[in-house]
Amino acid sequence: MKKLTILLTIAAMVFGCGQQKKSQEETSDSKQFVVSGTIEYPHEFKYEGNPLVRNHSATDPDAVVWDGKVWVYTSQDHPRKPNGKGVYEVMDGYHVYSTSDMVNWTDHGEIMHSRDVSWGIDGGGWMWAPGVARKDGKYYLYYPHKDKEETWRIGVAIGNSPTGPFEDIGNYIEGLRGIDPMVFIDDDGEAYIYINMDGESHNFNNSTRVAKLKPNMIELAEEARMIDYAPRNVMETDTLRFLEGAFMHKKDGDYYFSYTNWQNKTHQGFYCIGDNPYGPFEWMGPMAPKPKGAQDHHSIIEFNDQWYYFYQIGGNEFKPEGYDGSRRVASFDKLYYNEDGTIQMVEHTR
Numbered sequence: 001m002k003k004l005t006i007l008l009t010i011a012a013m014v015f016g017c018g019q020q021k022k023s024q025e026e027t028s029d030s031k032q033f034v035v036s037g038t039i040e041y042p043h044e045f046k047y048e049g050n051p052l053v054r055n056h057s058a059t060d061p062d063a064v065v066w067d068g069k070v071w072v073y074t075s076q077d078h079p080r081k082p083n084g085k086g087v088y089e090v091m092d093g094y095h096v097y098s099t100s101d102m103v104n105w106t107d108h109g110e111i112m113h114s115r116d117v118s119w120g121i122d123g124g125g126w127m128w129a130p131g132v133a134r135k136d137g138k139y140y141l142y143y144p145h146k147d148k149e150e151t152w153r154i155g156v157a158i159g160n161s162p163t164g165p166f167e168d169i170g171n172y173i174e175g176l177r178g179i180d181p182m183v184f185i186d187d188d189g190e191a192y193i194y195i196n197m198d199g200e201s202h203n204f205n206n207s208t209r210v211a212k213l214k215p216n217m218i219e220l221a222e223e224a225r226m227i228d229y230a231p232r233n234v235m236e237t238d239t240l241r242f243l244e245g246a247f248m249h250k251k252d253g254d255y256y257f258s259y260t261n262w263q264n265k266t267h268q269g270f271y272c273i274g275d276n277p278y279g280p281f282e283w284m285g286p287m288a289p290k291p292k293g294a295q296d297h298h299s300i301i302e303f304n305d306q307w308y309y310f311y312q313i314g315g316n317e318f319k320p321e322g323y324d325g326s327r328r329v330a331s332f333d334k335l336y337y338n339e340d341g342t343i344q345m346v347e348h349t350r
Contacts, residue, residue, distance in 0.1 A: 011048070022086045028232035041109030047102060050350050051313055055107075058095060060245075061310040061330040062127030062182070063299045069180035070303050071162050072097045072310065072330060073111075073132050073141070086242040087326040090125045094141065097330075111164040112141060112157055119144040119155075119171060129245065129297060133183040133191060134162075134218065140217050141166050142181035142193070143318055152198045154181050156218045175211070180297075183213070184248040184277060191217060194246040194257075198222065208242045208259065209279055229257055229272045230283035239264040245297040248277065252340055257281050260296040268296035269311070271343060288346040289334075300335060302305045307335040309346045 039055055052058070057077035064071050074097070078090040094112045099105045099320075114124035124183060131142040141157040153172035157163060177198035185191045197207035211224035227246075234240045245260035256272040256277065269288030272281030286298055293314035301308050314328040336344045 007164055012036075035155040037178050039107075041105040041107060043109070045105055045107065047099075047105055050333070050348070051107070051318070051329040053097070053107070053329050056095075057318075058097070059091070059294075059312050059328040059329040060180075060297045061299055061312060061332075062105045062129070062131050063301045063308070063310045063332075064132055064134075065301050065303050066134055066162060068100060068299065069162075070099050070308075071101065071132070073130050074330055075127060075129055077326045077328055079323055087129070087294040089125045090325065093127050094127065094130050094143065098162065108163040111159075112143070112166045112168075112189075114145065116157070116166075117145055117155060119147055119153075119169050121148055121150060124128050129180050131180075131182040131193075133185055135185065135189075135215075135217055138217070139164075139166070140183065142183055144195075145172075146182060147172065151179070151223050152178055154178065154193075154195060158218075169218055173218065173220060176224060178207075182245075182247050182299075183217075184250075186277060190277075192248070193220075193224075194227075194248055195224070196242075196244050196246060208258070210246075217268075225278065227257065227278070228280035229259070230281070234283055240270070244271075244295065247299055249300045251302075251337070252349065253343060255281075256300070256343075258298065258300070260298065262295040265290055269298050269309075269346065273341065284342060286345070287343040289348060291331075291348060307337070313348075 028068055040111055057083045058074040059077055060075045062073045074095050075091050076093045080087050080090055092114050094109045096108050096111050097105055110210035114120050114127050126146040128144045133140045139159045143155050144152055145155050147153050154176045156174045157166035157168045168170055178195040180196045182194045183191055192210055192212055194210050198211045208226040209226045210227055212221040214221045242259045248260045249256050255274045256271055260268050266292045271287050272283045274281035289314045291311055294312045296308055296311050298311045310332045312328045313331050318327045333346055335350055336348055
């Protein structure tokens with residue numbers, strides 16, 4: 001495993017949790033990226049700089065590369081309900097986007113909605129960040145959703161193509177309670193699911209876990225285990241520890257476990273390096289700054305010999321007139337490695 005001596009101290013990192021004044025850009029209400037009118041799918045468009053998606057919300061991008069194309073699966077924000085439970089209860093309707101050149105993109109439209117889940121909470125919504133995988137010609141969409149008792153579960157829907165249609169299996173994965181599923185398939189074909197594990201009191205609280213999946217991709221092959229991703233002083237620091245969005249990718253035989261800490265006001269993407277999918281991992285520190293108006297919640301891919309970092313941004317400029325709630329949109333930038341395998345700081349562009 002490639003290593004780099006961390007010269008930063010915890011004290012030097014924690015300064016990021018301090019309050020900062022919002023820039024004029026962050027409070028912009030120009031609505032320059034709001035697109036109105038009826039959209040017919042599939043909808044073709046060109047990437048003209050971040051954000052990638054401009055006609056509606058596209059959050060929590062999970063990017064993969066299949067057969068010479070990039071596919072990006074996203075959740076979706078909607079206006080909050082009057083007297084509702086907040087901006088995240090209305091998240092619903094997954095979309096998928098594809099490209100062969102990172103410039104010409106297709107929005108294939110909605111591929112799944114809470115109405116397609118028989119075991120889900122009454123009233124719908126609560127469809128948070130998805131994860132996807134492909135194995136033996138089948139495509140698997142993993143999604144967090146509340147059941148009828150309002151417990152967070154991980155559901156699975158299966159399709160015969162990247163665009164679906166996706167059909168829910170009719171139940172959730174037994175043995176998992178939580179959000180932010182991410183599935184990594186290793187070179188030997190073994191699949192692992194990473195999630196933010198829900199505690200007994202519905203408190204996620206630093207509980208990132210991993211478990212191997214059975215070959216059918218819809219059952220656990222083992223009990224989910226805690227991930228040893230950092231020294232104890234990091235895991236106990238609110239602005240450095242894992243909070244959400246577990247992600248795994250592999251490069252040159254090394255396993256890169258990464259995550260988001262949305263409490264940090266300077267950096268939100270952090271990563272670690274290990275020699276197997278379970279860890280333990282060596283904590284390497286930050287790799288991406290705090291995005292504008294949103295949590296980081298990233299995914300990482302290599303495409304045509306270039307690595308890319310997908311994340312989300314938000315703000316008033318993406319909201320139509322009278323819109324009340326969150327409206328985050330997917331973005332991406334190039335990612336670079338140092339010769340020793342460590343990751344250079346991602347530069348957000350607009």
